[in-house]
Amino acid sequence: MTLANQEVYFSEKEQTFDSIILYMDLDAFFAAVEMRENPELSDVPLVVGGNPKTKQGVVSTCNYEARKYGIHSGMPINQALQLCPHLTMIRGSFKLYNEVSKSIMKILEYYSPTMKVAGNDEAYLDLTEVVSDYEEARTLAVELKDDIYATERLTCSIGIAPTKILAKIASETDKPDGLVIVKPLEIADFMNPLKITIIPGVGKKSAELFSKDKIFTCGDLAKFPYQLIHQKFGKYGLKTWKLVRGYNTEKTEDKFLNSERKSISEERTFFERYKTWEEMWIQIDSTIDTIIARMKVKHMSYKTITLKIRFKNFETYTRAHSLSSYNTSEKHVRTVVQKLLEEFENKKPEDIRLVGVKISNLRKIDNSQKTLTQFF
Numbered sequence: 070m071t072l073a074n075q076e077v078y079f080s081e082k083e084q085t086f087d088s089i090i091l092y093m094d095l096d097a098f099f100a101a102v103e104m105r106e107n108p109e110l111s112d113v114p115l116v117v118g119g120n121p122k123t124k125q126g127v128v129s130t131c132n133y134e135a136r137k138y139g140i141h142s143g144m145p146i147n148q149a150l151q152l153c154p155h156l157t158m159i160r161g162s163f164k165l166y167n168e169v170s171k172s173i174m175k176i177l178e179y180y181s182p183t184m185k186v187a188g189n190d191e192a193y194l195d196l197t198e199v200v201s202d203y204e205e206a207r208t209l210a211v212e213l214k215d216d217i218y219a220t221e222r223l224t225c226s227i228g229i230a231p232t233k234i235l236a237k238i239a240s241e242t243d244k245p246d247g248l249v250i251v252k253p254l255e256i257a258d259f260m261n262p263l264k265i266t267i268i269p270g271v272g273k274k275s276a277e278l279f280s281k282d283k284i285f286t287c288g289d290l291a292k293f294p295y296q297l298i299h300q301k302f303g304k305y306g307l308k309t310w311k312l313v314r315g316y317n318t319e320k321t322e323d324k325f326l327n328s329e330r331k332s333i334s335e336e337r338t339f340f341e342r343y344k345t346w347e348e349m350w351i352q353i354d355s356t357i358d359t360i361i362a363r364m365k366v367k368h369m370s371y372k373t374i375t376l377k378i379r380f381k382n383f384e385t386y387t388r389a390h391s392l393s394s395y396n397t398s399e400k401h402v403r404t405v406v407q408k409l410l411e412e413f414e415n416k417k418p419e420d421i422r423l424v425g426v427k428i429s430n431l432r433k434i435d436n437s438q439k440t441l442t443q444f445f
């Protein structure tokens with residue numbers, strides 16, 4: 070790529086590439102945990118999710134052996150079985166996944182004080198203040214991978230780049246067990262050959278629309294005249310155009326990475342049907358465990374607790390309760406969530422599709438406060 074070309078990438082006023090962000094995502098998370106627990110499953114195509122008896126439900130995830138048959142997350146189990154009749158199916162050990170997730174996040178915390186948990190098996194670390202260059206970031210990433218493997222016997226894929234989105238994309242280009250680094254001057258060479266669908270938010274429909282203008286790769290879109298983008302594809306097109314050039318379109322990125330978080334939340338979608346409230350509570354309770362663990366790591370106190378509940382017909386309710394003062398009590402979260410759940414007692418737990426719990430109105434607790442609370 071010529072320097073002139075590269076200059077275009079740096080010309081936008083708001084754009085700087087001086088952060089070093091690491092993104093980590095575990096490989097085939099649920100399936101990898103199952104393979105670790107039962108080594109005889111390692112070489113067979115395996116899916117987690119659905120009901121092995123009725124052959125109903127949806128694939129939560131599958132191992133890389135199953136992916137060779139075209140199986141992927143979200144696929145109905147019966148379709149997966151058509152693609153691979155000798156498929157092994159496992160309902161899933163969600164409590165264990167949750168414990169592993171917590172343990173992984175604890176490991177990550179050690180590598181940077183500024184971290185964003187993005188899901189049960191993925192997180193961003195801001196390494197800007199931690200390493201002096203990309204070579205040091207590579208060394209750190211190798212250590213992190215070794216640490217994760219030594220502790221949990223799981224592999225992960227890591228991307229390192231100047232923005233969150235580039236780091237995520239980088240990690241996706243070499244799975245499983247990959248480590249991809251994209252330095253500022255390499256952004257265009259890295260992005261240009263990638264299919265346009267690598268950009269989050271560009272699905273089949275958008276790809277089809279772009280293809281009418283012979284836009285198939287990120288490079289095709291990057292060189293599309295800026296003036297025509299808005300005219301042809303509107304605001305969405307402009308945003309995607311910026312993304313393929315590696316621009317950081319998330320206005321709050323720097324702020325969120327370097328400032329205190331405003332809320333801690335966790336949502337869980339149930340592919341299983343839990344027939345009793347007791348079974349459902351076990352799931353919600355472990356969601357609360359995750360939130361509390363994250364709150365403790367961040368030394369936060371909270372004031373507001375929110376419950377979100379979605380039924381299979383997609384009816385969604387959010388119910389919040391605010392306490393009169395800041396609190397660090399684990400028990401209070403459980404009691405309030407239980408209280409908020411009472412409204413739904415006459416509904417069938419098996420109809421619940423998603424439950425989310427959030428604590429918000431957060432405040433950092435200082436050391437003098439810590440000794441006064443039942444924090445540790």
Ligand code: TTP
Pocket residue numbers: 094095096097098099100128129130131142143189190191244245
């Ligand atoms: P992902 O990181 O999307 O998938 P993965 O870790 O299984 O595979 P990859 O190697 O491609 O990263 O999701 C993490 C876990 O979240 C996954 O193991 C199972 C769960 N999950 C669901 O339950 N339903 C879903 O639709 C998806 C995408 C994930």
Ligand code: MG
Pocket residue numbers: 094095096097098190
């Ligand atoms: Mg993953």
